[in-house]
Amino acid sequence: MGVALYQAKAEFFRMLGHPIRIRVLELLQAGPTPVRELLAELEIEPSSLSQQLAVLRRSGIVTATREGSTVVYALAGGEVADLLRAARRILTELIDDRNTLLAELRADADAADQP
Numbered sequence: 001m002g003v004a005l006y007q008a009k010a011e012f013f014r015m016l017g018h019p020i021r022i023r024v025l026e027l028l029q030a031g032p033t034p035v036r037e038l039l040a041e042l043e044i045e046p047s048s049l050s051q052q053l054a055v056l057r058r059s060g061i062v063t064a065t066r067e068g069s070t071v072v073y074a075l076a077g078g079e080v081a082d083l084l085r086a087a088r089r090i091l092t093e094l095i096d097d098r099n100t101l102l103a104e105l106r107a108d109a110d111a112a113d114q115p
Contacts, residue, residue, distance in 0.1 A: 015059045020044065020052045022084075024073075028062060029081045032074035 016022065020042065027033055027041055039049055053073060056062040061080050062073050075081060 012059070015055060018052065018055075020048065021056055024049075024052060024056065025061070025075065025080055025084055028073060028075045029084065032065075032072045034067075034070045034072050036070070038073065 016025075023042060024038060027038060035046075035049070035053075038053075039046060042049060053062065053064070056073075057064055061076050063076050065072050065074070
């Protein structure tokens with residue numbers, strides 16, 4: 001793989017690297033969603049949401065369609081939902097591992113405190 005491909009992958013993950021964008025993608029997993037519903041769920045300023053949606057649109061992972069005066073956003077493909085599910089599984093495993101380590105550390109500390 002050439003450097004350009006690694007650069008493209010890095011740009012993709014950077015694009016995902018904002019909590020509002022991740023939350024928008026999670027909300028869109030339920031299906032196409034009007035902007036007003038996204039605003040109600042996210043409780044952010046319309047200008048902030050617009051900025052984040054523009055990033056997602058430019059990247060090509062969400063689409064926007066106009067239905068009358070309403071703009072509806074949707075995931076461009078099922079792969080994004082798959083990626084979010086994979087991230088959730090990875091994070092769950094990491095947290096489980098850390099919880100196991102924490103329990104072991106606590107047990108070790110308790111044992112060390114025993115006379």
